[in-house]
Amino acid sequence: MGFHVCSQALSSAPIHHQFRYIHSISRGVRRAGVSNLRAMQQEEELKPPGRVRVPHVLTVAGSDSGAGAGIQADMKACAARGVYCSTVVTAVTAQNTVGVQGVNIVTEEFVREQLKSVLSDMRPDVVKTGMLPSPGIVKVLCQSLKEFQVGALVVDPVMVSTSGDVLAGSSVLASFREELLPLADIVTPNLREASALLGGAPLETVADMHSAAKSIHNIGPRNVLVKGGDLPSSSDAVDVLFDGKEFYEFRSTRVNTSNTHGTGCTLASSIAAELARGSSVLSAIKIAKHYVESALDYSKDILIGGGHQGPFDHLMKLKNSAPDLCARRLFSPNDLLLYAVTDSRMNKKWGRSMRDAVKSAIEGGATIVQLREKDADTRDFLEAAKTCVEICRSHGVPLLINDRIDIALACDADGVHVGQSDMPARVARTILGPDKIIGVSCKTPEQAEKAWIDGADYIGCGGVYPTNTKENNLTVGLDGLKTVCLESKLPVVAIGGFGISNVRPVMELGVPNLKGVAVVSALFDRESVSTETQNLLKVIIGST
């Protein structure tokens, strides 16, 4: 995103200004700023030891049943930015991707009650406003803001939805101009709202946005950001800020998508969230705009609803679980049946790449693959792992990475396998989230119990037979394997020294938890990986 300052270079804000923005913008709502500061200091002193205060935005806005805009967008935007968001609902709308089908305005008395509940107890750092459907509600809000001082006020003067439906009629215009805007630290009108605030002249160019920002500034807000998402002639998405002295243009690439429902609400809440975290106004806008651009870009091809204006994904996660986009499926213990573990030294010995090794194992029928690379450079490993993920995914075979959580995340592997001295499974689970597969090497029932408690999906038990792929590795034997399997709450894959000649007794142990065997040398220290895999699979299936 380009961020350029029109007239003069930005001098960096003083440290105290950046540190706690809300203490230094004492105007409007915070006219009585000194007592506000004292109250905050007192509050800080009263804070119980060991507890931390978290940044907090209160949004005063309307509910959107489609959850793309309004209160729902505000909460998601704040959550995505790591800021707590409380809510005062001013109206409930029946709304979807086609338009607004109905509006039910909350009574002034009940808006007042909600404001009192939140402001008197929870002390938000910043208040952000969205849909304020009646002059009476604007009045109640302004009274509450004067009664309970807050650090900053962000006003998104919502009037018309992107679909063209009226959310606040012209009757609120006078209240905006006379009561609310003079209290605002920043107001964020879109083109139509800027035009309405100024009596109706259309805005068609960036130059028009500059003069509109200046005129709206005369109404009283400290900063005016005129948003150009709907500027017809512009290939960039340009927003213009006027702070009373300078103009600033914030530009980002215009994302080619119809999923733009709620961009305005999201931008304003993200600005509020950054202010609550202590940013200056300029940094807050820059971060918020970059965030909106990223979320739009991530969501450009998602499909929710049949109308013209779809919502976007504030948390940038929805595609993880979209079956159309990835062939990844939930882990099943049956995946462990023939578990191929690659070995860099063997690949080198036989002159094959990791990719070719994995491809052949899958062709031979391997049901899950683990990349175990102890020597490769991180960069080479990552590149090879990405290719292997593609191959595995196209065959519906899960791919795990041994030990390297960073590589697993970077190549979007299906999970990791960790040993007893690697990253603890509990930490791996926190880092990787609930959807990735985690396996843990265990030799004892105690270790198996710990793996279960830590949130692993399966355990690998071994070495069952002696092997030359691991030095000084204690073998547990068939008895040790059986003991662990009987105690384990997780499915078990046996590992260590398996080949065609000795796999049958393992499969015939007859313990339900034992779901398969993991093999290294018997597949990869051979001339033809696919043939060996095929032959081994026949024996395994024959004995189950």
Ligand SMILES: Nc1ncnc2c1ncn2[C@@H]1O[C@H](COP(=O)(O)OP(=O)(O)O)[C@@H](O)[C@H]1O
């Ligand atoms: N297609 C797009 N690509 C990138 N940014 C966009 C796009 N549409 C809107 N924006 C940005 O989203 C924010 C909200 O702008 P806008 O859509 O004009 O407001 P509103 O939703 O209130 O009508 C602005 O920062 C704008 O530049």
Ligand SMILES: Cc1ncc(COP(=O)(O)O)c(N)n1
């Ligand atoms: C309840 C509510 N509040 C605000 C908007 C503005 O949405 P947009 O950002 O798409 O203009 C909306 N459509 N609904």
Ligand SMILES: [Mg+2]
């Ligand atoms: Mg919009």
